[in-house]
Amino acid sequence: MKSILLYLHVHQPYRLRHYTIFDAGVNHDYFDADWESNENNHKILMKVAEKSYLPTNEVLLKLLQKYPQFKLSLSMSGLLLEQLEKWAPDVLASFQALTGTGRVELVSETYHHSLAFFYSRSEFETQVNMHREIIKRLFNQEPSVFRNTELAYNNDLAAWAQGAGFKAVLAEGWHQMLGWRSPNYVYTPIGAPGIKLLLKNYQLSDDIAFRFGNSSWEEWPLTASKFVHWLNQDQSSTNFNLFMDYETFGEHQWRESGIFDFLKFLPKEWLKTSGHHFMTVSEAVDKIKSVGEVDSPGTVTWADTERDLSAWLGNSMQQQAAEALYNLEMPLLTLNDWSLIEDWRKLQTSDHFYYMCIKWFNDGDIHAYFSPYDSPYEAYLNFMNAFHDLKSRLMDKGVLV
Amino acid sequence: MKVLMLGWELPPHNSGGLGVACYQLCEALAKNEVDIEFILPYQADHNISFMKVTAARPKGVLEILSSGIAYDSYKYVYVDGHSDYKDIYTQSRLYEHAVSDMAASMSFDIIHAHDWLTFRAALKVKAERGCPLIVHLHSVESDRAAGQLGNPLVREIEELAVLAADSVIAVSELTKRAIVRDYGINPDKIEVVYNSIDRNMLAPISTDNTYRYLTQLKRNGYKVVSNVGRLTLQKGLTNLLHAAKMVVERMPRTIFLVVGSGEQYFELIRLSADLGIGENVVFAGFQRGKPWRDSFAVSDLFVMPSVSEPFGLTPLEAGFYGVPSIISKQSGVAEVLANCLKVDFWDVNEMANKIVGMLNSDAMRRTMSAALESELPHLSWEKPTSQVKQLYERQLKGVYA
Numbered sequence: 001m002k003s004i005l006l007y008l009h010v011h012q013p014y015r016l017r018h019y020t021i022f023d024a025g026v027n028h029d030y031f032d033a034d035w036e037s038n039e040n041n042h043k044i045l046m047k048v049a050e051k052s053y054l055p056t057n058e059v060l061l062k063l064l065q066k067y068p069q070f071k072l073s074l075s076m077s078g079l080l081l082e083q084l085e086k087w088a089p090d091v092l093a094s095f096q097a098l099t100g101t102g103r104v105e106l107v108s109e110t111y112h113h114s115l116a117f118f119y120s121r122s123e124f125e126t127q128v129n130m131h132r133e134i135i136k137r138l139f140n141q142e143p144s145v146f147r148n149t150e151l152a153y154n155n156d157l158a159a160w161a162q163g164a165g166f167k168a169v170l171a172e173g174w175h176q177m178l179g180w181r182s183p184n185y186v187y188t189p190i191g192a193p194g195i196k197l198l199l200k201n202y203q204l205s206d207d208i209a210f211r212f213g214n215s216s217w218e219e220w221p222l223t224a225s226k227f228v229h230w231l232n233q234d235q236s237s238t239n240f241n242l243f244m245d246y247e248t249f250g251e252h253q254w255r256e257s258g259i260f261d262f263l264k265f266l267p268k269e270w271l272k273t274s275g276h277h278f279m280t281v282s283e284a285v286d287k288i289k290s291v292g293e294v295d296s297p298g299t300v301t302w303a304d305t306e307r308d309l310s311a312w313l314g315n316s317m318q319q320q321a322a323e324a325l326y327n328l329e330m331p332l333l334t335l336n337d338w339s340l341i342e343d344w345r346k347l348q349t350s351d352h353f354y355y356m357c358i359k360w361f362n363d364g365d366i367h368a369y370f371s372p373y374d375s376p377y378e379a380y381l382n383f384m385n386a387f388h389d390l391k392s393r394l395m396d397k398g399v400l401v
Numbered sequence: 402m403k404v405l406m407l408g409w410e411l412p413p414h415n416s417g418g419l420g421v422a423c424y425q426l427c428e429a430l431a432k433n434e435v436d437i438e439f440i441l442p443y444q445a446d447h448n449i450s451f452m453k454v455t456a457a458r459p460k461g462v463l464e465i466l467s468s469g470i471a472y473d474s475y476k477y478v479y480v481d482g483h484s485d486y487k488d489i490y491t492q493s494r495l496y497e498h499a500v501s502d503m504a505a506s507m508s509f510d511i512i513h514a515h516d517w518l519t520f521r522a523a524l525k526v527k528a529e530r531g532c533p534l535i536v537h538l539h540s541v542e543s544d545r546a547a548g549q550l551g552n553p554l555v556r557e558i559e560e561l562a563v564l565a566a567d568s569v570i571a572v573s574e575l576t577k578r579a580i581v582r583d584y585g586i587n588p589d590k591i592e593v594v595y596n597s598i599d600r601n602m603l604a605p606i607s608t609d610n611t612y613r614y615l616t617q618l619k620r621n622g623y624k625v626v627s628n629v630g631r632l633t634l635q636k637g638l639t640n641l642l643h644a645a646k647m648v649v650e651r652m653p654r655t656i657f658l659v660v661g662s663g664e665q666y667f668e669l670i671r672l673s674a675d676l677g678i679g680e681n682v683v684f685a686g687f688q689r690g691k692p693w694r695d696s697f698a699v700s701d702l703f704v705m706p707s708v709s710e711p712f713g714l715t716p717l718e719a720g721f722y723g724v725p726s727i728i729s730k731q732s733g734v735a736e737v738l739a740n741c742l743k744v745d746f747w748d749v750n751e752m753a754n755k756i757v758g759m760l761n762s763d764a765m766r767r768t769m770s771a772a773l774e775s776e777l778p779h780l781s782w783e784k785p786t787s788q789v790k791q792l793y794e795r796q797l798k799g800v801y802a
Contacts (some may be wrong), residue, residue, distance in 0.1 A: 018755035020750065020753075021651065021753075021754050021757040021758060022647070022750065022753070022754060022763075199430070230517070315768045316764040316767055316768050317762070317764045317765050317768045320762070320764035321764075358740070358768065358772050374743065375739070375742065375743070377740075377741075377742050377765060377769060378742065380762070380765055381742070381754070381755060381758035381759075381762075381765070384758060384761070384762060385754070387759075388519065
């Protein structure tokens, strides 16, 4: 018995508008860019909905209707769901139609797509609970598997997830953590024997998410039958964990690349062989036995060649910005003013820190593709100006910071 | 390969970047087995061993003394003992005839002339000798006139030169576009060769800073923002002062250090008083050597707000001295330098926003300086030198690029 675990992550941050030091203390609308500007969140959401969410959901729904064996798992950040509710209820309905089939499982995460786990455990738990509530309200599901933002994982997170009642955690199947072992099995985290670990097969996942449309890649063009042929070569594995950004379909890989056809034909090709299945993440946890323990004292993520947190917290601008932001936790929560707390949480979204990464800036690469800024320095300046405003609002309310 | 190089200045008698660029390019070419004879319009001891430097001395003239700055008039001392001063056009004409006389008894394969003051001489020698001519534009007249037409006599010379030359070198894409726009020549005839900076040319900073007052202020929490360059329209300093006013209103402990001389000197002094920031703007006059270096050493931030800057070496020099920069997008260096902030020269609000942001964040200035340190070595003379040498070789083969 062999299964594909298809897991897609859907998220949109609230991008900051161009916000200057002269706005700080005066205008508090950092997330409200003009309609004409490229940072307008409403406009970006509509664009991504049109290019990716609507056409992908249409394909997925058809597949669910056509193949009773087809299943998948999704995680959707609270910030995305909030934006869909506000600006694109039809898109939200198309996601609800997927979960309505009973074969789409939703995965737990932080509402604000933050790295709060590494700064404040109580803030982190608040955000996980907020996410649980919005999933319950909009989809009537109670997630039992957890994924941390950017798949950031270590032994502490596993221990936390066990304590919080989850039955598994998703993480990157990074070879430095696995050694000679393959990600195509189910594991148990060291120190958390009550839960399981599902690890992304980054080779296969990235073939789809990153390399699919690259015509200079030696395997280009990649078809569903070729992909399934690769999986068929592997006789012993139990599960192929294909974890990727949902926006792979239609946004990172454009329609013209053939990505939708790939998705459309994947179930057909895979299910040709008997004993082949699709499973949701919790189903895999229930049905597949763990083959061993995995130890991850250091933090592993799904980004860059380092697979660590350095894309978000690697340079001193990022570290200082994050520390400054989390230092506001106590005064903000003491004040208990919801509007301030919400802005503070939106600033915690990992994307803001990703934009400040200078690692590959000189070569101009994938970071640049995902950033609305001309440079990481501009990203940092803009973020800090919004931070200054938040601080000034706290001071206006008589809170010393 | 023997090159007759025509230039108007060399360090230490240079007024700015032109002399530095000529010196460093020639030094790098000489290392690549190019034999150079460099003819200057004045006499001086340059202490240069990698090429022959000669003064173009018209008949009957005993010596020509530079008064310190290339665009000032030179003192002509005649054989019969009398002396006088010549304006810049006359000097250019005298240079033309003197170079033509000298060239008659010289052997060389190619003429390489830098900026309009040498172009009459270059055209005359080309007409007499028929060898290939490369004209190298470090700026065009419309740059120097900050977007206006400029001096028609100068435009006439530039136009003739770019038309008659076998090949044209522009120091940036910006300059190339200006040449095509102003003189309508075929863009294929123009090759972009970026300037660079040789770290070895920059003497180290000593601990005792010349700007004692500024050092003292810094101990009291002041920050220093500097600009080094000629005080001319092209350099956009009035915008910097308007931005300075906004910065000082927010951060009264900020000093703007303006190093350089030029026709806008009095206007800028007057403007800073009119804006009420006289106390915060320090004019240091034209400097070279230690006081020049110390102006970088004392700075927290360098700003190059040029209206039109064909290349702009100063941000690279600042970078080598560990100072991060904000540079105008209307500069050639903005095409190659990644680790800096870029701003439109007219956008005073944004300039102020960025200055405040940079001054407020030690983390950002530190991160940017460190990133600059690894970026700058990639902007060495190596690539420009091989481009120029290949251009010589193509010309000598009689094949156009």
